[in-house]
Amino acid sequence: MLRIALIFLMLLAAPSSQAADEDWNHTEVVVAAKRPPGPALWRIKKGDAEVVIVGILPVFPKSQSWSTKRLENALRGAKVLITPPDAKTSAGDAVRVLRTKGLPGKLTLKDVLPPELNARFEATAKRAGVSPKAFAHDKPVWAGARLRREVLEKRRLSADEPTDTIARIARKQGVPVRPAGKYKTGPVLKDLNRLSDQESQECLIHTLGDIDFNMDRAPKAAAAWAVGDIRTVRANYQGG
Template identity: 35%
Template sequence: MRRLALLSFAMAALIAGPAFAQAIDDPEANVVEELVVSAKLPGPAWWRISDGDTTIYLLGVLQALPQGQGWDTSVLERRLDGAFAVILPPEGKAGLGDIPAALALRGRLKSEVPLDTAAASLAPKLARARAALGKAPDAYRQWSPLGAGVAMAGDYRKAVRLESAEPERTIARLARRHRVKVRPAATYKVMPVIRTAVRGHSPEAGLVCLEGVLDEVNAGAGAARAAARAWAMGDVRGAISGPRNFQRCLLGLPGMAELERRGTEDEVEALSAAMKTPGHAVAVYGVRSLVARDGVLDQMRARGFQVSTPGE
């Protein structure tokens, strides 16, 4: 999973004109247009990094796919043949010792002030979102705005059947079939990240987060499903045009933009290290992180590696 998807998964496990306009530090807001190219090969889009004796094929993926969303894996299977590794985005780790801290942070996401009072300006959006999710009028009442946003985002994903384990689960299964070792670009401890986000966020950031989730819920699943269909067909522009409201919500929390940049740096370092091994490998990174300005491909090109687009 991408770094922000990792955080949203972990926070959900704890449960889960705009009146609160706030400048969000979004490292992936802008893209490099010449990298946003539709694929010529069947299935999702691939980019390629190469030097004299090493080639790494990069498959750009979404954070989640609708349940049952099929995609052509023929190019992936062909590139897994003889690959020396499959490199995934950074992953999060948590242990049994983190359970007490998780329970304590869960309590911090609750509030004695009813949600409708704390987020009075969002009352119409709240009412529509509750109805869209089939929830009672007092649902999420005990949560703070941030807690309600996290919980509602989890309920929304369940309602529209978005699978956060895909497409990585399918990729890992095929890698095992081809006997290729899978490794993350880096490993992070989850609890310090969550602790900083929960303890340090301002009331304004919590309201921004909730509003972003409400906008995504009220917009319906059409945009997310359209982005998934575009991704499966190799339409890069369509794939990166999907909703990012919850991602922007998380980026407004303390430490999250820094985590996103650190993740990109670790992905670049993992690719650079892999380029020292002759042969070919496969990397599976978030599609927007690949094409973002100062993103993975932009940085690899700056390091002198040859970068090819899905249209080449």
């Protein structure tokens, strides 16, 4: 199902005009015959507190347009916008990855991967229009990660949207924006470099599946998200 990632903390004393702008009875867009424009929102109330939630997708096409009106209305009178956790990678961690991401000696992926997995890696890269040669000397886990990044860029898929757009709307309305948490990626990167050969290959298999799925389904999922069509989103969504 949708990853619940953006939370608007709302005041019950929001402007009365907001109620006229939004008919929250149509939030169940899966069964609504006439869907309101924009992504689906869920409203939760407890006492004097009110929260509005919108789910986001792992990746989102940069070319996908969507109506921001519902989000603008939801943010009107909000106390804060809570976004997904922020990841911080230090310069030292980045340099360390560059130094340790490669296979030992002159080994290549073709040398260390089972033939069928190497063939799948090359097929996915070529299908995306990315040369697999750039990752030939990477450890499997890093080859997959770097290929995924290249594919996202080539297919103009963003891991930052629509969060960045929603955050801009919030700031424009004077609503504070706060991440749900912060974490350093250093320990995660170190753990990745400690993976066994088998574990590294399993990570590559998972990443290739994610890449193939995103190339096939991300545009469909985003188009459905943009109009609140949750049934179609679920049919074209791969949870992580």
